[in-house]
Structures are given as C-alpha cells and as structure tokens.
Amino acid sequence: MSLLGTPVPAQAATGEVVVFEVEPIPLKVYTDPSGCVKLPPAAHVLINQTDKPVRTYSDPLCLGPSLTVQPGYGTHVAPGSGSFSV
Template sequence: MVFSTEIQPLGIYTDPTGCTKLPITAHSLDNQTDAPVVVYADPLCLTPGITVNPGHGAHLPPHSGSFSMD
C-alpha cells in the first residue's frame, strides 16, 4: 500500500510482479505482503534499493521511482 497525499486514495497493488513504477507523489509504503519489498530510486529497478520487510513500512525518498518483490 502506498500513501501519496491526503487528497489521493491509497495506492493498493494486488500481486505486483516485476518492477512496478511508483506515483511521483509517493510518500510512504506499507508492506502488507509475506515477502520483502525493495524500493528503488529509478523507475526501472536498476539502482541499489532499500528493503521493506513484511509487516513494516517506510518513508520513501523523494521521487522514488519503483518497487519490486524480493
């Protein structure tokens, strides 16, 4: 689940596969899956990423580009 702004609905990603682009306004990510999620600075999942473990959340760096399931 991705929170962007107070005026936007939460971004819900059901069974994401591969590299998934984040909205430009993404602010925080809540990992409600059973697997780690890796957040990348670029939209192609090529840069080093930060891992968000299951049941945890993280503030996203400004203009985070994408995420993938580990």
C-alpha cells in the same frame, strides 16, 4: 538467476503493497504485486502487507541501490520517479 545466466522470473507476492501519496489522493493498492512497479509521482510512504520482502529504488526501473522492506513493515520513499520490486 539460472545456471545459463538468464534471469529467473520473480514470483508474485501474496497480499498488498500500499502507497500513501498526500491526503487528498486515495491510497494506491497493488494486490499480489510481481516484478518492477513504478511508484506514483507523489509517493511518500510504502507499506508492505505481502508475504515477501519488497525492495524500493530511487529510479523508475528498479536499478541501482535499494532498500528492503520486510512483510509487515513500511518505509518513507522519495517523491519523484521511484519504484519497487518483489
């Protein structure tokens, strides 16, 4: 946040966030992600291959409680309407 109370835009991460849904669906790859990204409906696992921490949320708007996934790590995500942000 800036001193005036307006949000400072997030800088894009370098690398990829990879999301696994189910076996018949190809991996979803987000290259150099920035801001809030809605996860696919069947998202099951998120892997952070960027140079910045990624936060996962259980809602589609990156609001509420979140889990931080450090670079080089992954996490299970609940199928439905989740999101992630960088």
